[in-house]
Amino acid sequence: MVIGAGMAGMAATLFAAQQGLHVVQAGLTGEVIYASGVFDLLGVYPPKERRVRNDPWDALNELVTAEPHHPYARLAPDAIRTAMDTLTAYLAEIGLPYKGHRNRNTTLLTPVGTVKRTYRVPESMWAGSQALAAKAPCLIVDLVGLRGFSARQMVETLGSAWPDLRTATIDVPGTSVHGPKYPEHVARMLEVEADRERFAAAIATHVNGAAYVGLPAVLGIYQTSEILADLEKHLNARVFEIPTMPPAITGLRLKEAFERHLPVLGVEAHYHHRVFDARPLPGGGFKLQMGKSEPEHSVLADRVLLATGRFIGKGLTPKRDGIHEALFNLPVHQPKHRDEWYAGTFLAPQGHAVSRAGIETDSQFQPVDAVGRVVHERLYAAGSILAHQDWMRTKSGVGLAVASAWGAVKAIAKQVATSS
């Protein structure tokens, strides 16, 4: 049983199904709408020194030496690489190809004009890093009504280092009212070929020899590759997407792809279901109560992989008296007092102590208590709920989720094999 439908839960379900395990998965996928869709492995280390890393493997080496309790330190670099490759290979198969360099991080433009390092980007964002690297003639297009995405902002912020950057603003054709535009709405529209052509025509008049055209991430939800190819043909330029602020569709694409394809692998999926109660059984397994808004039915599971996330995911409950784990009441590694959770400045480079709170595990990703004893013989944990990591500051969210899911599934498979 996998609890959680964030990146760690999805990856764990995939890996377990590929191992031939029978998987039931439950979890809310709502929070995925916050995902940027890019796969970070390790972009900054150490965060305190604000060191931006081009080579994530070098950085990983330093990290596991300096932080032996970090979840990455529980895995060999090769295993991490295989985990990422396995995931992206699967995504390519189901129509969501990812791109990146073999050993290097790539760059990504953000709407505030900063440049981010990340490991793998959706194919639809790939041309952006090439345009940026070459400082090639490039047009950035924004849409009337799409708030928080200003081409002018990006050009003002990046323009001094990239003189061939230009802007254009277009009205989304076919939408008559001048109300707000949402990425999902535009994306669904672009799935229709005729609308896509009108959209391309509106941009075409501004291209004027630009080799690259950057757009907010709105290029469809299901047929992004086709839409991208179509636009490139119409515009005679390389086209790329730039992530938008929430609500974005980059996460939605992943969610939809997983939800449609994981069941094909034999996964029994209960998306939009929460697990309300989890009880260990005397025989060693667990009884779980789940449902949409209240417990509706129960599942018996031999083993549980907890991938319920942190605070947004509701895996951890932050109360005034301390942080609690929501389902099993597992011991949570955390600062002594609430006063120490957060630094005085939001953007303090070292980050916040609360981000490193979470569930401690052994090398098999099994939750342990304060003295290092395994809490339940058949319980595992993966993803951001794990302690001793700060994915937001080290830019390692997806990498950590996927790598720990890989490690936990391997350990489960081993336990299953030895017990039968």
Place this chain on the structure above:
Amino acid sequence: MKKNLETQVLVIGGGATGTGLVRDLALRGVRCLLVEKQDINAGASGANHGLLHSGARYIASDPASAKECREESDLIKRLAPHCVETTGGLFVAVAGDDETYIADFTDRCIQCGIHTQAVEIKDALDMEPVLSPETIAVYSVPDACVDPFKLSLDNLADAQAHGTAALRNTRIVRFEKSSEHIELVHLENHRTGERFAIKAEVIVNATGAWAGNVAAMAGAKINTLCSQGSLIITQNRLCHRVINRLRKATDGDILVPGGTVSIFGTTSVRIDDPEKKRPTVAEIDAMLPDGIAMVPKLADTRFIRAYAGVRPLVQSTLTADDRAVSRGFALIDHSEDGISNFMTITGGKLTTYRLMAEKTADRVCAHLGVGEACQTRTTPLPATNAGKWTEAGLTPKMWFQKKDPSDLLLCECEMVPTSVVDNISANIQEQGDQPSLRELGQRSRVGKGPCQGAFCSLRMTAHLYNEGLLRADQGLDELRDFLNERWRGVRPILWGQAVSQAELQEALHCGLYGLELSE
């Protein structure tokens, strides 16, 4: 800015007192210049409880203040009704509270002329269902809520309409004195770095908690203490009326409604420098149990922000309890210190700002030989555009009435549309300044909703770039400044759902945008 300006009166400090004073003087025909080192209401006037005191809180500790509050709150309700919500107030005792204090309450109110009435517990629970089932006594009083931003901005606007000039972001560098007289006041605009000097017949120090520092710069000495008070804002309004704890005034005993929210407080912590104020986890953890005893719902309410203000307590003798030091105001004429044209007005309350301004203006006019009488006691305060947008719920109302879908909402929590932001930035530009995210936030409800500015800050930045109001990478600095500033108020109330909000904000602004990676 021209060098060496001249004015009749220079007022230092743009809080309720300073802005009230320039209006009082302007209506008497006196030419004034107001200088404020930051922004209007950057001090205690922008960081208080917003309670227009009936006076009942002070009946035991300071009956003279109680009477002043009663008179002044009556006047403000009549003369500036657009700044006031006449909610009424309750004093509420719960099981375990001091019985003698309860028994003496009515008599003490009567002695101060404050109208009060006993309320049946059953009726009180109907009126305010959030009250504790352990409530043992309830009295009603004529408390009300006041919007301090509107009040100060309208006072200043009316003063400006009567010839007053005002300079923000301008601080005192030094006083140039002859033997008995301040000849020139040297000032600096810390945004532009520009320096200049002002010649004034009279100089008034209305800098609240900073009064001691400013007086010292002029070579005068006053003993002021700084007492920090912290408050927390609930996401939703919990009560119709002001709810006070019926006991000797102490920490954590008032819940004040304000528009769509309620504000709970306060604390009293000695600090040595008003610049060091910031609400702490310890203060909030210490006062919440008191509030929960009176209004149990405070235990599981979502809070959206904390803030702290600094009370200047004019000190006669050192005492252990800052509440025992008078909250009545002090008007000090420094001619006793050998400076003939310098005075300080400090202490007091928001509720008594007008009286403080009147008394100070009387003294100033005596000095100038101006015979005009005070008009603020009788002339209503005109409502202006400048203070209009801070009222919670006003922008949604207007936005719905307008029904113009192309007027996009930049802040969805508080429903602040583009047109309002444009209006405010035009206003700031008219004053000769560049609108910053922080100032737009101060003058509107932007960033004050549950998202804490995580999203609206991005929409506003993008909009300001589109309007040409931000250039190069200024937007990154603006964002950093805005987010760090908001953080001060969010950090102490981070538990429960607010933690998820903070995580989302960090995932976006740090995880994705990497805003922390450069300064």
